[in-house]
Amino acid sequence: MRWLTAGESHGPALVATLDGVPSGVRITTETVRDALARRRLGYGRGARQSFERDEVRLLGGVRHGATTGAPIAVEIANAEWPKWDVVMSADPVPPEALLVDAGTGDEREVARNRALTRPRPGHADLAGMLSYDLAEARPVLxxxxxxxxxxRVALGAVAEAYLQQVAGIRLVSHVVSVGAERAGGGHAPRPEDAAALDASPVRTLDPLAERRFVEAIDAARRAGDTIGGVAEVIAWGVPVGLGTHVQADRRLDARLAGALMSIQSVKGVEVGDGFAQAALPGSRAHDEIVRGPDGRLTRTSNHAGGIEGGTSDGEPIVVRAAFKPISTVPRALRTVDLATGGDATALHQRSDTCQVVPGAVIAQAEAALVLADALGDHAGGNSVAEARRNLSAYLDRVRERA
Incomplete structure (x- = not known):
C-alpha cells in the first residue's frame, strides 16, 4: 500500500490518497468522520477544536459503501478557509491585500496577513526557511x-477497516503519561474499551491517573506553558509472520517506528518494554515459549511487544510514542527576526496546551497503515475474499507447524 497527503493547515482542504486497498472493504464517509471526531477530543486542546469541522468527502475508490480496488481519495475541507483565502491563495494577490489587518485586533489574528519572519523554537520554521530559501515561515508552518x-487519521480509518475485515486485527490507543504523571499498571486496554477511552478527557481507563493528568495540564496552562506525554497503541489479533527479518527496511518494528516518528512532536518511540527492557538481565528480558492448555504455542510474557526479529510473533503488538511539549509556548521564547537580523520573541499563535490525547489517535492511525501494508504483503489479493483465502491457507500451515 502507498499513501500520500497534501494540503496546508489553513488552505482550502487537506487531501489524501491510499493505493493498494483491495476491493470489498466496507467503508463509509461516516466511518472516516467518526475517526476524525476522535482526533478532535482531548483535554488541553486549543480553541480551534471548538469551531473546526472536518467536512469529509470520499472522492474516489469507494462505491456504495465498499472499496473498489482503485486508489482511495479523501478530501477534508477547511471550514475556516474564507478567513484565509487571501493569505493562502494559490494565485497571486495584490500586495496591498496583504497589508490589511485581519481578524479582531488580537495580535495572533492580525498576524494572519503579515510575513512571519520570526521562526519559533521547536518548530520547522527556521530549518524550513533556510532549506527551501523562503523569505518567511508561512509556507513552512x-x-x-x-x-x-x-x-492520516482519515486513511487510518480505511486501514483499520481492512485489518479487521480481512484478519480480525483491531487496534486501540490510550495515554500512559502526561508530563511526569503516569497511569497505573492496570489491564491493557482492549478494542471493546474504545468507547470508555473516547469518553475520558485524557484517554485513560485509570480514574486516578485521569485526575492527575487533568491537573498537570491545568498547571501548565496556568503557567503559560505546554506539556507533553506518552501514548500507547496496542494491536490485538495480529497473526505471526507480518514483517520480515530479511531486509532492514521491511522489518515491522522499523516500519512502525518510522511511522510514529513521522508524527509532529514525537521525539521517541519504543516497542514493547523498549528502554525498560534494556535494564533487565537477559534471563528476564525475553518471552519464553510454552504450550498452552489447548496445545498451541504461546508466550509467558510480552516484553518484545509482539515483534521479534522484525516479524510479528503472534502476541499483541505494543508501541509507544513520546510527544514533546508543544513548541508554540504562550510564554513566548527568544528567537531572531530574519527580516531585520535583530533579537525578537517568537509569535504565539493559538495552540493546544497538551496534544498527547489526539496524538494517541494519530499514532493508532499510523500503526494501522503500517500493519495494513504488512498484511497486504503477506495475504495479498485484489479483493477482501481473496485476501481472506490466502491468509486462511497460511494460518492453516502455521497451526500444523505449531
Missing part, C-alpha cells in the same frame, strides 16, 4: 502543522 495529521 502551514505544511508542518499537525493539522496535516487529519488526513
Amino acid at each position: 502551514e505544511r508542518a502543522s499537525a493539522r496535516e495529521t487529519a488526513a
Whole structure:
C-alpha cells in the first residue's frame, strides 16, 4: 500500500490518497468522520477544536459503501478557509491585500496577513526557511502543522477497516503519561474499551491517573506553558509472520517506528518494554515459549511487544510514542527576526496546551497503515475474499507447524 497527503493547515482542504486497498472493504464517509471526531477530543486542546469541522468527502475508490480496488481519495475541507483565502491563495494577490489587518485586533489574528519572519523554537520554521530559501515561515508552518495529521487519521480509518475485515486485527490507543504523571499498571486496554477511552478527557481507563493528568495540564496552562506525554497503541489479533527479518527496511518494528516518528512532536518511540527492557538481565528480558492448555504455542510474557526479529510473533503488538511539549509556548521564547537580523520573541499563535490525547489517535492511525501494508504483503489479493483465502491457507500451515 502507498499513501500520500497534501494540503496546508489553513488552505482550502487537506487531501489524501491510499493505493493498494483491495476491493470489498466496507467503508463509509461516516466511518472516516467518526475517526476524525476522535482526533478532535482531548483535554488541553486549543480553541480551534471548538469551531473546526472536518467536512469529509470520499472522492474516489469507494462505491456504495465498499472499496473498489482503485486508489482511495479523501478530501477534508477547511471550514475556516474564507478567513484565509487571501493569505493562502494559490494565485497571486495584490500586495496591498496583504497589508490589511485581519481578524479582531488580537495580535495572533492580525498576524494572519503579515510575513512571519520570526521562526519559533521547536518548530520547522527556521530549518524550513533556510532549506527551501523562503523569505518567511508561512509556507513552512502551514505544511508542518499537525493539522496535516487529519488526513492520516482519515486513511487510518480505511486501514483499520481492512485489518479487521480481512484478519480480525483491531487496534486501540490510550495515554500512559502526561508530563511526569503516569497511569497505573492496570489491564491493557482492549478494542471493546474504545468507547470508555473516547469518553475520558485524557484517554485513560485509570480514574486516578485521569485526575492527575487533568491537573498537570491545568498547571501548565496556568503557567503559560505546554506539556507533553506518552501514548500507547496496542494491536490485538495480529497473526505471526507480518514483517520480515530479511531486509532492514521491511522489518515491522522499523516500519512502525518510522511511522510514529513521522508524527509532529514525537521525539521517541519504543516497542514493547523498549528502554525498560534494556535494564533487565537477559534471563528476564525475553518471552519464553510454552504450550498452552489447548496445545498451541504461546508466550509467558510480552516484553518484545509482539515483534521479534522484525516479524510479528503472534502476541499483541505494543508501541509507544513520546510527544514533546508543544513548541508554540504562550510564554513566548527568544528567537531572531530574519527580516531585520535583530533579537525578537517568537509569535504565539493559538495552540493546544497538551496534544498527547489526539496524538494517541494519530499514532493508532499510523500503526494501522503500517500493519495494513504488512498484511497486504503477506495475504495479498485484489479483493477482501481473496485476501481472506490466502491468509486462511497460511494460518492453516502455521497451526500444523505449531
